[in-house]
Amino acid sequence: MAVTPLETTAAAAGQGTRAPVRRRRLRQFTARDRVVLAIMVGIPTLIQLVLVWLPTLFSIGLSFVHWNGLDFSDMKPAGWSNYQYIFTQYTQFWPAVWHNILWLLFLGVIGTPLGLLLAVLLDQKIRGSRIYQSIFFVPVMLSLALIGIIWQLFYSQDNGLLNFLLGTAGKPNAVDWLGDSHINLWAAMVAATWRHAGYVMILYLAGLKSVDPSLREAASLDGANGRQTFLRVVFPAMKPTNIIIVVITIIESLRAFDVVYVINKGTNGLELLSVLVIQNLIGEGQVIGVGSALAVVLLLISLIPIVFYLSRTFRKDRLQ
């Protein structure tokens, strides 16, 4: 996922500079070049079309039927009733939306700034910086499902490390981190942040390295202190990184799934949109219509940051 925005930027940038002179450029290619190019562009496009766009269209279609997933003859038109069901009767839907928003705010307000802080600290020439970087980056290499399992060991009410450190393990007043629906979402978000912060840290470390050192020099010559230098000069200079990180944070919070699914299959206070989609689409109790409608809702929400991001990138390219 992380690679996609970067790739898109590169592709978009390439296309943008090529566009005005396309005609002349194309003529410089031999016939063979053009065949190779057509194949190299055509095949990925085709794969994308077949594996991503067609299923998307089918999902939209399926969201307007009642279907059990077994026989085509069982498919009955449903009109908007699946959507009506989701918005008015499906008790888990609005909590799930709220949980996704909370997830976004939590990553945005705590996870991402934490990653930035780590990056700034590790960018100083401190001893063992590499070791710290590795330590903070390790969670990024683990799958979120595995992270869910690891954190369950911390959170377990009777045998968990956390209650053990608090001295309440095995006592009746031990906090039920994952079972209490007022707390478990926060517990899950902390686990997700553990990984997200490392990810953001690596991206910002790269971003900080790319800031021209002469900018800092100029700032300090002008008498700016460390804080001013960072906030007024370095941070704005990292604008491309910032945008990528904003998009990544939004995407991470929309596709949050694995952690809560591992904890309790996303029930009892851990409902998320992605979980509801899976719950309705997979398994014995398939309700394809409702699941597809949920997927379409999630798609529409996801389109907002994607459109925002793409329109920004394209506009910038055009200006250049």
Next chain:
Amino acid sequence: MHEIPGAPERLQLSRRSLIKGAGIGAIGISAASALAACTGTTSGGGSTSGGGSLTFGSNASDAVPKKAYASFVSAFEKKSHDKVTTNTVDHNSFQDKINNYLQGSPDDAFTWFAGYRMQYYAKKGLVADISDVWDTIGSNYSDALKKASTGEDGKQYFVPNYNYPWGFFYRKSVWQAKGYQIPTTMDQLEALCKQMKGDGLIPIGFADKDAWPACGTFDYLNMRLNGYQFHMDLCAHKESWNQKKVGEVFNTWKILLPYQDPNALGMTWQEAAQKLGNKQSGMYLLGSFVTQQFTDPAVLADIDFFAFPAVAVEGQDAVEAPIDGLMLSKKGGQNKAARDMLAFMGTGKGQEAYFAVDKSNLMTAKDADISSYSAFNKKLAGVIADAKSISQFFDRDALPSMATNVLEPAMQNFIKSGKYDLANLEAQAKAQYAGQ
């Protein structure tokens, strides 16, 4: 992972073709070719069955049941000289993939459950009618078991292997020390709970992190308050959820709620079983599979059982006793060896081969030799034998999505807040059953 080799690709293909097919209106031609591809896959998979051999898809992925089925299969092979290829799949994945499995290229015989879950696939024509097998094994089963193996069309589709009752489990030593008496009515149960709470115990062990165990409490309260038939009709959504009778179930539950483990939502049934084993809780409402958790023989010998107390109607007539057994896929229906294996499952000899390894369940065939039953097993079997009616479990008696998407979250919410919304339950039930 115990995946069927080659199966994932086939499953995915058929799913993709299905989704493609869904676009019939939009792209008629490609949908038609996708359909053709789909049927092609299905018939292609049928070539594995032949004279004297069959494939057997098993969801028994846990160590003990897996060995038990292996023992059954080898007993069958010895008897019939047919060759059985067993494909064991992780228990939950098997269930999750059942729709694709039955529509793709399923094994000839496979493990499944009685009740609505069986009838549903029978109605959809995805499993084979085995009424002829029942002609030979029918006399070996009680009427209740035959009823549980019968589809809506009156034909048989299922051969029971074992079943296990749900009820209260407790430690004899704790009860003796405190002088507790087995409650047979709701009032006695409530009084006992009060006494246990005073003694510093959690009266009723309870775990609902996985959302399904609470169905046991709901099922029993509904059957005891409104009768077996009402419970069945409610499961099949022939009765509305939005009526006083259902409200009564939750209101009665509210009496028990303060005595059930307050940490239920954070615990798995295994963790709650440990609490019973450690004498922290006084009793525990679960299926008899709970005994698998007591690895210490001394603790196991100290476990006893009593049936859910009477509440309003029908006394203690109904018992919740899910039945597991075997079915034939549509393709397996044409395989003589597969039919023979199901017939063998319906004999005492076949079930004994299974029970010899897995003793946490009870044999269902009448001529099964029960001399190896412990006193505890005999007690459990007695409860089932004496029952006038047998329910399966909410997620087996009702539409599975009604259980997972509607009732289970509603119960979790009820456990937290003591609140329930019958109008919403009914509205959701309507939407779920409309999709079928």
